[in-house]
Amino acid sequence: MSASEQSRLAESLARQYGRLVFQAAYRVLGDAAQAEDVQQEVFLRLLQSDGRDTIESWPAYLSAAASRAAIDVLRRQRRWWRALPLWRAQQSGAAESAEQANLHDERARRLRQALAGLPRREAQCFGLRYLEGMEIEQIARSLQLSVNNVNVVLHRARRRLEAELAERGDTTEIAP
8 A cells, every 4th residue: 555545544534533533542541632642643553554454344443553552551651650659649629529529530540550450452352342332242353352262351351450449449340
């Protein structure tokens, strides 16, 4: 595929699936600015690829790419946040509704941190299934795994996440 054809393809896909890629990244990151950065990165990588891949489902491929890139961002952040004092991350709100929002944000942050600690394949499958809402068969096709393998990986991911969250004092059960 020539460079101009690759550019036209990327531009067309960005127009058609840009919002989908943004949403996939936002579900993992919970931050619009970071999700926009991931969105740009996904399409930039597409532009830089050699174009030899045969993609059966662009939405599945782009969602998976966005989820993987967002998980990579979380992993980089996780390394950074270890260096900052814990008290700075835990400022309490004054109003009751702000307190509830803080609790919700804290649980989401803990889940994102635990997700960033998973092995790459488990994090991919978990993100696609529970954050993207993809069906198991779709995940299997997009990651080139068997349906049974996806189920096993998801089971392991849920158990690891539950154990990690329990260590941090959150007894939330991860939905099957």
